Amino acid sequence: MAAAARFFTRGAHSKLSLVAVGGGGGAHCSFGAALLNASPTCNSRTKTQRRHAAHFTFQPDPVPTQYGPTQKMNLFQSITSALDNTLAADPTAVIFGEDVAFGGVFRCTVGLRDKYGKDRVFNTPLCEQGIVGFGIGAAVAGATAIAEIQFADYIYPAFDQIVNEAAKYRYRSGNLFDCGNLTIRAPWGCVGHGSLYHSQSPEAFFAHCPGIKVVIPRSPVQAKGLLLSCIADQNPCIFFEPKILYRAAVEQVPMESYTIPLSQAEVLEEGSDVTLVAWGTQACADERKENNLRGVKGAKPSPHDPCAEGSGKHGPRETGGVMRGHRSTDHPALGCGYRLQVGGENWPFAHQPRGPNNRRLCF
Amino acid sequence: MAAVSGINKMYGVCLHAVRVTAGLRAARLLQHRAFRVGAVHQQQPFDSSLEKPQFPGASAEFIDNLEFIQPNVISGIPIYRVMDRQGNIINPSQDPQLSKETVLNFYQKMTLLNTMDRILYESQRQGRISFYMTNYGEEGTHIGSAAALDPNDIVFGQYREAGVLMYRGFPLDMFMAQCYANADDLGKGRQMPVHYGSKDLNFVTISSPLATQIPQAAGAAYAVKRENMNRAVICYFGEGAASEGDAHAGFNFSATLECPLIFFCRNNGYAISTPTNEQYRGDGIAARGPGYGMMSIRVDGNDVFAVYNATKEARRRAVAENQPFLIEAMTYRIGHHSTSDDSSAYRSVDEVNYWDKQDHPISRLRHYMTARSWWSEDDERSWRKQSRKMVMEAFEKAEKRLKPSPELLFTDVYQEMTPNLDKQRQSMWRHVQQYKEHYPLDLYDK
Numbered sequence: 001m002a003a004a005a006r007f008f009t010r011g012a013h014s015k016l017s018l019v020a021v022g023g024g025g026g027a028h029c030s031f032g033a034a035l036l037n038a039s040p041t042c043n044s045r046t047k048t049q050r051r052h053a054a055h056f057t058f059q060p061d062p063v064p065t066q067y068g069p070t071q072k073m074n075l076f077q078s079i080t081s082a083l084d085n086t087l088a089a090d091p092t093a094v095i096f097g098e099d100v101a102f103g104g105v106f107r108c109t110v111g112l113r114d115k116y117g118k119d120r121v122f123n124t125p126l127c128e129q130g131i132v133g134f135g136i137g138a139a140v141a142g143a144t145a146i147a148e149i150q151f152a153d154y155i156y157p158a159f160d161q162i163v164n165e166a167a168k169y170r171y172r173s174g175n176l177f178d179c180g181n182l183t184i185r186a187p188w189g190c191v192g193h194g195s196l197y198h199s200q201s202p203e204a205f206f207a208h209c210p211g212i213k214v215v216i217p218r219s220p221v222q223a224k225g226l227l228l229s230c231i232a233d234q235n236p237c238i239f240f241e242p243k244i245l246y247r248a249a250v251e252q253v254p255m256e257s258y259t260i261p262l263s264q265a266e267v268l269e270e271g272s273d274v275t276l277v278a279w280g281t282q283a284c285a286d287e288r289k290e291n292n293l294r295g296v297k298g299a300k301p302s303p304h305d306p307c308a309e310g311s312g313k314h315g316p317r318e319t320g321g322v323m324r325g326h327r328s329t330d331h332p333a334l335g336c337g338y339r340l341q342v343g344g345e346n347w348p349f350a351h352q353p354r355g356p357n358n359r360r361l362c363f
Numbered sequence: 364m365a366a367v368s369g370i371n372k373m374y375g376v377c378l379h380a381v382r383v384t385a386g387l388r389a390a391r392l393l394q395h396r397a398f399r400v401g402a403v404h405q406q407q408p409f410d411s412s413l414e415k416p417q418f419p420g421a422s423a424e425f426i427d428n429l430e431f432i433q434p435n436v437i438s439g440i441p442i443y444r445v446m447d448r449q450g451n452i453i454n455p456s457q458d459p460q461l462s463k464e465t466v467l468n469f470y471q472k473m474t475l476l477n478t479m480d481r482i483l484y485e486s487q488r489q490g491r492i493s494f495y496m497t498n499y500g501e502e503g504t505h506i507g508s509a510a511a512l513d514p515n516d517i518v519f520g521q522y523r524e525a526g527v528l529m530y531r532g533f534p535l536d537m538f539m540a541q542c543y544a545n546a547d548d549l550g551k552g553r554q555m556p557v558h559y560g561s562k563d564l565n566f567v568t569i570s571s572p573l574a575t576q577i578p579q580a581a582g583a584a585y586a587v588k589r590e591n592m593n594r595a596v597i598c599y600f601g602e603g604a605a606s607e608g609d610a611h612a613g614f615n616f617s618a619t620l621e622c623p624l625i626f627f628c629r630n631n632g633y634a635i636s637t638p639t640n641e642q643y644r645g646d647g648i649a650a651r652g653p654g655y656g657m658m659s660i661r662v663d664g665n666d667v668f669a670v671y672n673a674t675k676e677a678r679r680r681a682v683a684e685n686q687p688f689l690i691e692a693m694t695y696r697i698g699h700h701s702t703s704d705d706s707s708a709y710r711s712v713d714e715v716n717y718w719d720k721q722d723h724p725i726s727r728l729r730h731y732m733t734a735r736s737w738w739s740e741d742d743e744r745s746w747r748k749q750s751r752k753m754v755m756e757a758f759e760k761a762e763k764r765l766k767p768s769p770e771l772l773f774t775d776v777y778q779e780m781t782p783n784l785d786k787q788r789q790s791m792w793r794h795v796q797q798y799k800e801h802y803p804l805d806l807y808d809k
Contacts, residue, residue: 094586176550
């Protein structure tokens with residue numbers, strides 16, 4: 001009763017727009033309705049809040065010409081294309097996870113079961129530790145195993161299998177056994193309405209673990225090439241797919257197979273003021289315009305070699321410093337470790353009061 | 364029809380209401396949807412004329428009195444055995460009638476394992492190796508099951524299955540090399556002792572985390588099923604590891620995905636100090652199998668022929684029928700959990716002695732052999748001497764070998780050497796060269 005009174009008085013002083021109060025028991029409803037009527041600032045017609053969709057405009061890359069004929073595809077279609085190419089070329093390849101058989105909750109595997117058979121594209125029970133463990137075993141026995149985790153937020157039950165087993169399989173066996181044929185895919189990152197458990201960017205947990213590779217594309221063309229590289233790569237790879245880009249990112253994507261190197265930074269724009277490093281959706285953000293910088297943008301630093309873009313003509317020694325952009329938590333973040341590593345490497349240069357171009361180096 | 368348009372709006376609200384109000388037209392609509400959504404097995408077509416359950420989730424009859432199913436732990440799943448504790452065949456039809464040569468080989472492998480265990484346990488006590496785990500009392504589970512498999516079958520173990528590797532022919536030198544972590548170790552000296560592995564013998568390298576191998580075995584079995592080369596996979600684990608989530612995952616996956624896989628549980632009574640009544644409350648591990656839709660059996664793990672028969676039949680059917688089998692081998696861990704354990708802290712010496720003296724897989728097989736005059740006291744004496752000599756020779760050789768090159772700290776993390784690791788490697792060498800008087804480099808391979 002007291003809470004309701006407070007609600008009433010708050011309503012009296014502010015322009016409170018109420019979302020539909022009904023739904024629930026009868027008593028509740030009528031009480032809420034009474035409140036509505038009693039509040040002086042509320043109209044009898046309730047103002048409903050407009051849902052603001054996530055604001056995002058994807059800029060497609062120019063059409064690639066070096067990989068053969070292209071077709072208009074969004075991100076999930078470029079994933080399907082990569083998987084289709086893989087199943088066609090590699091008879092040992094299998095795709096499995098929750099709900100992949102009917103096409104997947106994000107439509108990434110649509111049509112593949114009909115085309116390649118139920119022994120190659122199949123549902124597993126609802127158990128992430130089982131999905132990854134099963135994938136490791138299949139890879140060890142020589143199959144190309146492509147495991148899907150339904151959301152990156154649910155990858156944690158598989159953390160033991162990924163970190164203690166997949167990452168260490170080759171090392172601990174003296175290279176007698178390995179699960180290089182394993183690729184784990186998972187939708188990743190914020191999407192606007194995902195809240196705590198459909199928005200996570202857990203790459204930092206895995207980037208810290210030697211033995212696996214973590215890859216996050218920024219566009220459909222990148223996604224297909226990088227996914228095919230992950231599948232071909234003889235190390236276990238985790239491929240995080242920015243879910244906000246599944247439909248929003250549309251490009252002309254080559255229909256045939258092609259690969260994009262995993263361990264090289266991609267320079268998106270030349271510049272000399274600062275080195276901006278980003279991955280995934282953040283690489284789509286136009287920080288340059290927003291921050292008035294003439295900067296270099298490097299995308300997808302490989303976690304086991306974060307300094308690749310820290311050196312060379314685009315590194316902080318040549319520009320004024322490094323800024324890293326990502327969408328995970330800053331708690332500390334992957335960027336923090338990266339900063340320490342790149343910072344440490346460049347310490348002798350940072351120590352000078354002025355760097356090249358008379359700018360102070362910052363990290 | 365009003366009823367039909369009503370169905371389209373009501374679908375998803377209440378199946379029962381639809382069935383009652385509609386009739387055959389509705390049944391066909393829902394049937395169509397069920398076939399579209401269904402996975403490997405299609406749902407049964409509805410027949411609303413009978414009062415039978417239609418739930419997709421279970422195939423069962425209705426019952427109208429309230430009754431909880433009582434778990435049967437007093438008289439649980441019976442234990443299959445071929446020999447009694449004195450080595451006499453109980454039911455002649457179950458005698459696998461293996462040749463003298465085969466049975467002698469079983470015996471010699473079990474006793475060689477036992478001898479190697481004694482010497483390596485001792486060597487840890489003397490500070491020569493860092494750690495060891497013995498297999499005392501469980502030799503029958505190793506040899507019986509290994510003998511029933513094909514050499515190409517893939518083995519996923521936990522850590523107490525050295526006899527399987529020994530049966531397959533892993534040389535004593537290689538056991539020792541791994542325990543000593545010397546330059547001959549196939550694992551390149553990276554793991555603690557008893558973490559064996561052999562690609563040639565299809566024995567996947569052991570890892571310390573428990574039960575992680577169980578879902579992996581299911582995946583490997585699925586892959587070999589697709590290869591269609593008459594291969595099976597066997598997965599060993601203890602009754603303690605069976606409590607892990609990974610075990611549940613592996614059982615469920617292997618059953619739903621129809622994998623040619625044998626789950627072999629060594630129920631030896633203890634998980635370090637935890638006895639079985641603190642590990643589970645049900646009827647052991649075998650009783651869990653039916654819960655997953657899996658064929659299951661419980662055997663006397665100290666009866667090498669029972670283990671052999673069960674594994675042989677399980678293997679044959681797993682491959683022929685593409686389904687997993689669960690074998691729970693009851694046995695007893697006579698030794699301590701490891702060299703870091705003193706089991707007198709949690710169990711009596713009397714209990715251990717009972718198993719050592721009165722129900723041991725090695726003695727039972729020996730009785731079987733002596734009853735057929737296949738093995739005499741002289742044979743026993745000379746074999747003991749010979750096996751001890753073999754083990755000691757391998758042991759002395761392993762001790763003298765150099766350790767692996769420090770280069771091997773940095774390789775195999777990835778298939779390729781990465782720039783980051785290469786930098787660390789160079790940094791290590793710079794450090795070691797600078798302070799070489801502190802590093803015994805002459806003990807290490809170049």
